Amino acid sequence: MNLEWMAWTLPTAIFFTTIVCILIAMTIWQVISPCIKRRGFIPLSTTRGDRLFIGLLSSAYIHLAWLGLTPFSIWIAFGFSLAWMVVVMRWG
Amino acid sequence: MNKWEDNKAWFLVLPVFIIVAFSAIIPLMTVVNYSIQDIFGPGERVFVGVEWFREVLSDSRLHEALLKQFLFSGLVLLIEIPLGIIIALMMPKKGWSASLSLVLIALPLLIPWNVIGTIWIVFTRPDIGLLGATINGMGIPFDHTSSPMQAWITLMLMEVWHWTPLVALLAYAGLRAIPEAYFQAAKIDGASSWAVFKYIQLPKMRGVLTIALLLRFMDSFLIYAEPFVLTGGGPGNSTTFLSIYLVKIAVGQFDLGPAAAFSLIYFLIILLLSWLFYQVLQNVGKGEA
Amino acid sequence: MKIKKRNFALVFYFILLMLPIYWMLNMSLRTNADILSTFSLYPKEITFANYMKIFTDPSWYSGYINSIIYVSINTVISLVTALPAAYAFSRYRFIGDSQMFFWLLTNRMAPAAVFLLPFFQLYSTFGLIDTHIAVALAHCLFNVPLAVWILEGFMSGIPKEIDETAYIDGYSFPGFFAMVFMPLIRSGVGVTAFFCFMFSWVELLLARTLTTTEAKPIAATMTRTVSATGLDWGLLAAAGILTIVPGALVIWFVRNHMAKGFAMGRV
Known part of the structure; x- marks a missing residue:
C-alpha cells in the first residue's frame, strides 16, 4: 500500500502523534479515576473531555489570531496556548 | 433521563466509528499535510511552515467572502426555521391529505443540487421563465445577472424554496411523536393554542429542531453547487461565498497549499459555531423542561 | 373558519x-x-422525445441505475450501523460518549473542494475507484452521523422503563430490539431512511470524483449536457423530472411511519 500521496512531514506527524497520545492518556485517566461534571469559569458544566475539546479548539483560534494579527513567530502563540490549556483543564 | 453506566456500549458504537473514521481521518490528515507545504506535483513538495495560513488570513477577498457567508447563513436560518415550523404546524395530521402533503413537500429536496441551479436559471429568465416573466410583467425590470441585489434575492428565494421543506419535515416528525395525551390534558385545562405551542410542542421538538438548525447552518455555510450554477458568484463578486472562492483557489489556480489552509480555517469556523449552537440549544432545553 | x-x-x-x-x-x-x-x-x-432519449440511450439510463444502486447500499449501511449506535448514545453513559457524538457531526463540516483529492487517493489505494460501494462508503461519511443523530432523538423520547420491563420479561437484547423497540421507533426509522436516501441521492461532488464510467451517477451525467455546446433544456428538464421519481416513491412508502408517529399511550 503506497501512502506517499499523504505528503507527510515531520511536524504534522508529531502533531497527530501528540493528539493520539493525549486521547489515549485521557482514556486511561478516565478509567483510573472517573471524573465528575463540574462548573469552573466556563459557563457550562463540563467533564475533563469537554474541557480538553474547548482547550484544543480555543488553542487553534489563538494560533490563527496570532498569525492573522501579528508578524511574530508562531512559537510564541504555541507557548500561550500551552498555558491556556493548563488553565482550562485546571480551572475551567 | 438517567443513563446506564456501561463502557460495553462502545461495542454498539464501534461499527459506526470504523465506517466513519475510514473516510474521515486519513483525508483530514492529508489536508493538514498539504497546508504546510508547497506542492508542485507528485513527490515534489517543499515545506513552508505556516506561510499559507498567514497568506490566507490576510486575504481581503476572503474576509469579504466570509462576511457575505455570515449574512447568507444568518438570513437562511432566520427565514427557514420559523417558516418550517409554521408549515409543519399547518400540515394535516392524518388521512390522504397528510400523505399528499408529505410527498409534495419532499419533492424539492430530491433534486440533485446542480439541477436545482439549472432549473432556477430558466425559471428566472425574463424571456422564457415563469418567475422572471411574471416580475417583468408587473413592470419591475428583473435580471439577476446584472443587479447584485436581485442576485441575492433570487438566491435566497431558491434557498428557501429548496430547504424549508427539510425543516418542515423534521419538525413534522417531531410533532407527530408527541403523545396525544398531552393535547388532551391541555384541552381540559383550556390552554390556548399559543400556550400549547410554547409549553408542549416547542419543547418536545427541541431534539429535531437542534438537528434542523445544525444541518441548515452547516449546509448553508458550505453552499456551493446552487449559487455556482445560478450566478457563478456574480455579478462581480456579489455572491462569491466561501466555497466558491475556495474552489477558485483550489481548482482555478491549483494552489493546493493555500486551498488546504483555507479549508482548515473554514472547517474551524463551522466547528466553533456548530458547537456553540449545540451547547446553547442543549441548555435552553434543560432550563425549560 | x-x-x-x-x-x-x-x-x-x-x-x-x-x-x-x-x-x-x-x-x-x-x-x-x-x-x-x-x-x-x-x-x-x-x-415525449426527451423522455424517449433518456430511456433508450444507455449513457443516460445507466446513470439512474448506478445512482439507485449506491444510494440503496448507502441507506442500508447507514441504518444498520446507526441503529445500535444511536441506542448506545440514548441509553448508556460511556467513556467519551459526548465527544464521540459531537465528533460524528463534525464530518459534515469539511468543505469538499480540497478533500476530494485525498478522497480519490484513498479509494484508489484500496482499488475502489469507479465502484458503487466506493460512493456508498464515501456517503456514509455524512449520512451515518446524521442517521445516528436523528435516531438518537427519537430513541431518547422513549422512556427507559420500557427497556427495563422487557428485560425483566425475559427478552434478550436482540430480541428486545427487534420485537419491542423497533416498532416503537418506526417513524424515526422512516424519517432517517428518507434523509439518508435523499442526501446520498443529491450529492454530486464525491460521487463524481470517485466514479468514471461504471458507476457514474445521474447527476454527473447531467452536468455533461450542461457543458456541451448549447444547453438542451428539454432533455435536462426531463432528466430532472426523472430524478425526483425514485425519492418520491421512497417517501410514499415511509409516509405512514412519518404521519402516524408512535402511539406511546398503548405501551
Missing part, C-alpha cells in the same frame, strides 16, 4: 412550492427550439 384559513395558506404554499417543478415538467414536454423561442404556460405540442 379558522381551519379554512389555515388550509388556504397551506395550499398557497404548496402551489408556490410546485411552481419551479411544474416549470421543469412543462419544459420536459417541449422541444428545445420551442422552449427557447416562446414563453408558454403549458406545452402546446406535447412531445
